[in-house]
Amino acid sequence: MIPLIDIEPFLHGSAADKARTAKELDDACREFGWLVIAGHGVPNALIKEMHAVSRAYFALPYWEKMKHKMPADRYRGYTPPGTESLAYSLDEERPPDLKEAYSMGPVDSAYDEYHYGPAGARYFAPNIWPDRPGDMPRVWEAYYREMTRLSADVMRIFAVALDMPEDFFQPKIDEHITNFSAIYYPSQSDAPLPEQLRGGAHTDYGSLTLVHCDTAVGGLQIQTEDGAWEDVPWFPDSFSVNLGDLMAEWTNDRWRSTMHRIANPPRDKAHFDRLSLIFFHQPNYDAVIECLPSCVSADNPARYGRTTSGDHITMKLTKQRAPGLEAEEAGESEGRPKAWLYPPEAEERAG
Secondary structure: OOOEEEOHHHHHOOHHHHHHHHHHHHHHHHHOOEEEEEOOOOOHHHHHHHHHHHHHHHOOOHHHHHHHEOOOOOOOEEEOOOOOOHHHHHOOOOOOOOOEEEEEOOOOOOOOHHHHOOOOHHHOOOOOOOOOOOOHHHHHHHHHHHHHHHHHHHHHHHHHHOOOOOOOOHHHHOOOOOEEEEEEEOOOOOOOOOOOOOEEEEOOOOOEEEEEEOOOOOOEEEEOOOOOEEEOOOOOOOEEEEEOHHHHHHOOOOOOOOOEEEOOOOHHHOOOOEEEEEEEEOOOOOOEEOOOHHHOOOOOOOOOOOEEHHHHHHHHHHOOOOOOHHHHHOOEEOOEEOHHHOOOOHHHHHO
16 A cells, blocks of 8 residues: 655654655655655645635636636646546547646746756746636745745655765756646536546656645546556645656666556545646756666666656657647747747846
C-alpha cells in the first residue's frame, strides 16, 4: 500500500531523522513511484481558500469561462470539458475525459533575457486571469509560491535519498517552469460512455507532481505490476506525491514513473464532484538531465542520454499536440514575435 510519510522530521529534525525519512521516501519511490506526505507546512487556511476560490470560478457560466480559453501559444487559462483525453498520450483512443481545468505558470519572474529571451519566453508566458472571482489571482499566486517551497523541500529529501548532496537539485529548480492546474470533475448524472473516465491512464512528464484534492470519491488510482488498479489513499490534510518520466530517467529507472488514472465515482455516489489542485513540478528549462552518478554502475549502465528539462517537456507535449503548434509555441507567427513576449507590465517589472 502507498505509504503516508511525515516529512516534518526531515525538515526540522536531526541527521538521523533526515536519514530515516529519506530512506522511507526511497523505498516508496522504488516500489510505487508514489507516496502521500504529511508535515508539509502548507497553511490549512490557504488550502481551504484555494479550494473555495477555484470552485467559485468553475461555478461561473460556461460562456464566461470560455472568455479565458487556453490559447494555442501557451499553457495558461481555461480548458473546457470534452477537449482532452489523457489516454492520447499513450496513443490510445478514448472518449474525452470528464473534467474541466484552469492553468497558470510561474510567478515573480524577472523581466530579463533568461526569462523572456528566445530560449525562455515560451516557459514564462504571462498568466491569464478572469474578472471574477476577484481574489483569484492573489490566492492562486500565494498557493503557487507555497507549492514552489514545498516542491523544493521534497527535492531536498529526494537528493539525500539518492545519495547526493542535500542541495544538489537546488540550482536546477530555482527558476522552475512548473504548470499548475486546478481540475474540476463534475458529478455524473448520466453514466459515462464505455471506457470514459474522469482522467485516462497516463504518466506525468516532469520531476514530481503535488496533488491536493477534496474527496476520496472517484479519485486517483495507480496501476500495479500485475495490471490491476489500486486506490491512492486520501487524507484530508496531506498531499499526494508522484514521480514523472523525467525523474525516472534522472534516476536511471531506480525510481518509477507510475501509470495512473482518475476513476469515475460509483453510480451510487455519482452526485459527488471533485476538485484537484495539481502542481506539475518541472526543473529550470536549461537544467541538464542525465543519469545521476549514484544510480549508475558497471552492472547498471546509463539507460538514457543527456537532455535538458525544457527539451524533455517539449518532446513529451509535442507527442500529444497537433502538427504545426510547435512553431506557435516558440513565439513566432509570420516572422514576428508573439505579443505576449512584451507584456504591458514589462516596463514596471524592468524598473
